[in-house]
Amino acid sequence: MAQVVLTNADITVNGVVLSNRSNSVELNYEVESVEVTAFGGNRSFVGGLQNNTITIEFMQDFAAANVEATIFPLVGQQTTVTVRSSAAATSATNPLYTVSGTYLASHTPVSGAVGELAMTSLTFTGGTLVKTTS
């Protein structure tokens, strides 16, 4: 398997394709470590709660049915976010990650300094992660 350069990542938020307004995406999948170290042993851990985090940078777009219109009603709500490294068909080398029931706590509709591109950074937390390879 060759190295992967992200040039055409596929992102949907609440079923809406917004890849063409994003330039950065990160899906973090972790299971909290719970310490179970007892006297007489070395440090030992078991898996606790799973916590998924998806951070997406969007170039702001106020057009109908685009970034802002799609995101604004999702604050304080759960939704589904999908991410693939490429928009090509889902496969073992291009898995689809679906996080359902993930929560969006905040959104910054207007952000940036003079002369800068207006961006909005979203962080979805929690939910259930499923990896699909076909």
Next chain:
Amino acid sequence: MTSYKVLSDNFSAGKQGEVLDSSALDGCNIAALVEAGHLAEVSAKVSKTVTSEQEK
């Protein structure tokens, strides 16, 4: 079961103009999609046949 018409051209579950049942929108936040202008609820219409039968 409620049906929704797809209004936007960037909704992954259906093409613009397509009518979807709510079962096809599993996992989606439908209220947010309606508010964002991606979907519109399709209201049931009474057919002409039914109307004429009632008039009889």
